[in-house]
Amino acid sequence: MSHDGPTTESDKRTLRRELLGVRNSLTADELAQAASSLAERALAMPELARAHSVAAYVSVGAEPGTFALLDALRARGVRVLLPALLPDNDLDWGVYTGEGSLTRVRHGGGRMALLEPAGERLGPDAVTGADVVLLPGLAVDERGMRLGRGGGSYDRVLARLERAGARPALLVLLYDVEVVAHVPEEPHDRPVDAVVTPSGVRRFR
Template sequence: MNDIGPGPESAKKTLRRSLAAVRGELTADDVREAAAALAARALGLPELAHARTVAAYVSVGSEPGTLALLDALHARGVRVLLPALMPDNDLDWGAYTGPDSLVRVQHGGRMALFEPAGERLGPEAVLGADAVLLPGLAVDTRGMRLGRGGGSYDRVLARLERAGARPALVVLLYGTEVVERVPEEPHDLPVHAVVTPSGIRRFH
């Protein structure tokens, strides 16, 4: 009997654990310096330079930092949408108007998230975005993204696909998180670009 090895779901879990462990070793200074470099790189992306509406997220813990980028986009006059996690793991959206527009929300036993404090615009609000910044743990040379495993952004991507919306899909990562290959499942979709502190890589 042939051993066909672990399925993509199991392989994803293993890879997530190892990548999260590396992130866990980063210092606050590491995260802060990377966030500044990421913002500078991302602001040069034509997809963000010409965007009127960007769906993004607030980084937590040792994730590649997004707040500097959110503030810079808002200062440019870009409409920035941020997610609010719903009980079924789907995402609602609200507008970001600066650090004071965020509220810390504890979701059960999981990590607390920073979410928009204002009006909820509904899950469909993401359909109006010109670019969507996706959280992730890795992306491979084909543009396949390894998410955090909650499935929230799989729903967002499926919603965009169903509606025929074609925003630019961009992942913010540390340089070591661009890998040769991530395990994929049938529902996984490639992204258009990855931004790291040292540069930008595009996928076709």
């Protein structure tokens, strides 16, 4: 339960449902177009231009697509780390070396299938060496507060970065309509540095 009581959690659940409904109504063409615009916008950012190591993720379903971005970063010689979900919802990391380096893993008793790095696991602390961390999300508000999926994996990543004194740039890739006026927040929530949408980049700090 959240420290703010049940209302914050149920507000988040309601908002998640609404946003996922909009995402799931996007056509294959709209998804492909958004993914290519997102890669273009993100690659032009100074944070990514000077990054040696980027912790990213593989988009699933109607999530803003990350494949074009992952491949472009790799082509630039950037070390791209991708997450592997652990049984306790924490994240381990492996290096992305192209689509052939991914394997489909089923989680939650087979309910959810994720593409994860097939190679060597580097341990949950590997993320602390990244120059940029791309966080998945469903929305971000005017202050840079992010609404996640609700699994808590990235809350752990952010807590781990804080404990290690690591200050990578925190970026979220979203569709334009997912930049909203207000996201319900809990005490452990942390703002991101910027949001990338198909129409541009918005910075918060």
